[in-house]
Amino acid sequence: MKQGIFTIISNECIAKDVYRMELEGDTSAVSAPGQFVNIQLDGFYLRRPISICDYDESCLTLIYKKVGEGTERMSLMSKGEKLDLLTGLGNGYDTSASGEKPLLIGGGVGVPPLYNLCKSLIAEGKTPTVILGYNTSDEVFYQKEFKELGAEVFVTTVDGSLGTKGFVTDVMKKLDYTYFYTCGPMPMFHAIEKTAVTSGQFSFEERMGCGFGACMGCSCKTKYGSKRICKDGPVLEREEIIW
Numbered sequence: 001m002k003q004g005i006f007t008i009i010s011n012e013c014i015a016k017d018v019y020r021m022e023l024e025g026d027t028s029a030v031s032a033p034g035q036f037v038n039i040q041l042d043g044f045y046l047r048r049p050i051s052i053c054d055y056d057e058s059c060l061t062l063i064y065k066k067v068g069e070g071t072e073r074m075s076l077m078s079k080g081e082k083l084d085l086l087t088g089l090g091n092g093y094d095t096s097a098s099g100e101k102p103l104l105i106g107g108g109v110g111v112p113p114l115y116n117l118c119k120s121l122i123a124e125g126k127t128p129t130v131i132l133g134y135n136t137s138d139e140v141f142y143q144k145e146f147k148e149l150g151a152e153v154f155v156t157t158v159d160g161s162l163g164t165k166g167f168v169t170d171v172m173k174k175l176d177y178t179y180f181y182t183c184g185p186m187p188m189f190h191a192i193e194k195t196a197v198t199s200g201q202f203s204f205e206e207r208m209g210c211g212f213g214a215c216m217g218c219s220c221k222t223k224y225g226s227k228r229i230c231k232d233g234p235v236l237e238r239e240e241i242i243w
Helices: 069-075 112-123 143-149 168-172 186-195
Strands: 002-015 018-024 036-040 048-055 059-065 082-089 102-107 129-134 152-157 179-184 200-204 219-222 225-228 235-237
Touching: 002 059, 002 069, 018 069, 048 069, 048 112, 059 069, 102 112, 102 168, 102 186, 112 143, 112 179, 129 143, 129 168, 143 152, 152 168, 168 186, 179 186, 186 200
Parallel strands: 102 129, 102 179, 129 152, 179 200
Antiparallel strands: 002 018, 002 082, 018 059, 036 048, 036 082, 048 059, 200 235, 219 225
């Protein structure tokens, strides 16, 4: 974990209530796709955990949804403003287990951490397929960006306004894959657990207190005892999770 001051490069709305923020600063603590940052906002006691969409040596890309006072405050921030971030949090995804044809499944704001994961898998010579699940077409984002990486991309919407009508599992049932990676809401996780035919990794979205393991506010039951999503996760392997 590393604390640092980052400068906002851009902050724009990319879908209904969804924003992409690009930040410049020291990213040396970020070591794997699927890690997250914890953001300090003036006037708020608790930091806001946000997954990392992408990063390089000096920049972070975060995608977040405006759902409360904290993220609404973030959505109003402008280029040049500063933010205090804790970086290098969480364990991230392990790409070594992916096989040749990994499947990446994102639901809503669970999509962003899969972007850098997809880049990493392609750089390793893998051929990922991506399923992006949303409620309706005005919530869809990053379909084009995943395609530009070279991945095969499927979009599902619950109301059928774009892509396949239904849920990510409706597409998942029709695909061949060697392993899966996913991030999204718990109902989607339960559906994937019932549908998946391989091992995989789940990245949990949890409300957090400290964000680095000092409290037990984001614990999840596993076969090896309670694990803290912020410290021992957010990524857990399918076989260890007690549903």
